[in-house]
Amino acid sequence: MKIIMIAGDGIGPEISAATKEVLQSANASFKLNLQIEDEIAGHASLKKYGATVTEALLKKVKQADGLILGPMSTYDFKDESKGEINPSKFFRKSLDLYANIRPAKTYEGLRSPVNDFDLIVVRENTEGFYADRNMEQGSGEILVTPDVAISLRRITRQCCERIARTAFELAGSRKKHVTIVHKANVLKIADGMFIDICHQIGKEFPEISIDDFIVDAMAAHLVRAPQNFDVIVTSNMFGDILSDLTAELSGSLGLAASVNAGTQHAMAQAAHGSAPDIAGKNIANPYSLILSTAQLLEWYSHRSGKSEFVHAAKAIEDAAASLILSKEVTKDIGGNLGTKEAGNALAQKLLALR
Ligand code: NAD
Numbered sequence: 538m539k540i541i542m543i544a545g546d547g548i549g550p551e552i553s554a555a556t557k558e559v560l561q562s563a564n565a566s567f568k569l570n571l572q573i574e575d576e577i578a579g580h581a582s583l584k585k586y587g588a589t590v591t592e593a594l595l596k597k598v599k600q601a602d603g604l605i606l607g608p609m610s611t612y613d614f615k616d617e618s619k620g621e622i623n624p625s626k627f628f629r630k631s632l633d634l635y636a637n638i639r640p641a642k643t644y645e646g647l648r649s650p651v652n653d654f655d656l657i658v659v660r661e662n663t664e665g666f667y668a669d670r671n672m673e674q675g676s677g678e679i680l681v682t683p684d685v686a687i688s689l690r691r692i693t694r695q696c697c698e699r700i701a702r703t704a705f706e707l708a709g710s711r712k713k714h715v716t717i718v719h720k721a722n723v724l725k726i727a728d729g730m731f732i733d734i735c736h737q738i739g740k741e742f743p744e745i746s747i748d749d750f751i752v753d754a755m756a757a758h759l760v761r762a763p764q765n766f767d768v769i770v771t772s773n774m775f776g777d778i779l780s781d782l783t784a785e786l787s788g789s790l791g792l793a794a795s796v797n798a799g800t801q802h803a804m805a806q807a808a809h810g811s812a813p814d815i816a817g818k819n820i821a822n823p824y825s826l827i828l829s830t831a832q833l834l835e836w837y838s839h840r841s842g843k844s845e846f847v848h849a850a851k852a853i854e855d856a857a858a859s860l861i862l863s864k865e866v867t868k869d870i871g872g873n874l875g876t877k878e879a880g881n882a883l884a885q886k887l888l889a890l891r
Contacts, residue, residue, distance in 0.1 A: 545607020547811025555823035555880025588620030654763035660776025704770035791822025
């Protein structure tokens with residue numbers, strides 16, 4: 538498996554280095570024959586090549602089997618004509634990574650403000666309120682007058698169908714229940730279509746039960762009783778927001794893992810940002826990116842039929858759970874290790890499996 542690894546901005550280099558150490562241990566213990574190649578994007582690439590991402594990089598990523606993208610300071614990138622392209626958008630759109638799979642669960646030994654839960658937010662990743670990616674040309678954000686702005690939200694049948702199918706397939710291997718989250722009381726046409734299509738796809742999966750919630754109420758339900766949910770399918774921005782909530786409810790945004798998957802490509806990416814407030818201090822939690830990488834290995838296992846990759850993914854998740862229990866983790870999740878030391882502790886656990 539050839540993996541391109543991009544460290545990213547802010548805490549990116551720190552959590553990426555820890556992730557790489559874990560990956561190298563998994564490689565040694567599970568004989569994955571990994572080839573890891575470092576590349577740059579974001580601020581480092583802007584400085585070196587005059588653009589946050591390049592077509593040459595995209596070509597390399599397309600030829601690889603997976604991408605690990607460190608967090609990016611996307612808020613800094615305002616003008617595409619100056620090379621300031623949002624790398625997340627660039628890869629999600631260019632590689633058609635339509636399904637953003639964001640698991641969140643509570644862990645034994647880690648205090649959470651809510652009841653125990655284990656769920657997955659399945660977020661549509663290519664359209665919705667993301668005005669920078671939902672037009673053929675240009676941006677879906679328009680400044681009509683200096684005081685009037687319009688942002689377009691796009692919802693299409695094709696994108697609803699494929700994200701719904703991803704959610705129902707996932708639910709088949711879990712508790713066989715899908716929750717549709719929407720705002721159809723206000724966005725009657727677009728979200729009405731989203732719900733209808735989810736129900737239509739659901740008919741292909743008669744063993745799976747379905748309910749639906751309006752997104753604002755869903756935020757309250759997730760805090761009140763997250764244990765009532767298993768697979769949650771929703772459009773792009775609602776999924777972005779709710780998955781930060783579920784990650785934090787599980788103990789910390791530093792646990793927020795995700796894989797962005799399409800039919801041909803996949804990208805591991807922490808669900809959080811570049812956390813400039815804690816960058817360079819060796820305190821960021823690397824588990825978000827490490828667990829995202831485990832998801833990438835699992836995706837590759839399904840794609841390639843090579844079972845050692847899913848075994849490695851499971852071993853990474855188990856090692857993380859056991860280190861959370863013994864508190865050999867970063868501060869945000871109850872330990873007192875630094876980023877580097879937390880990555881090393883996990884890497885050592887994997888090496889012990891050899
Ligand atoms: P953020 O997600 O970077 O941080 C929010 C809070 O969570 C901060 O207090 C931060 O210290 C904490 N946090 C985040 N990751 C952590 C970790 N691994 N361990 C411990 N604590 C962690 O959100 P922000 O500060 O609003 O955004 C910073 C930058 O990141 C902005 O430029 C934003 O546009 C960008 N961003 C990028 C992505 C992405 O690359 N996918 C996602 C969200 C935000």
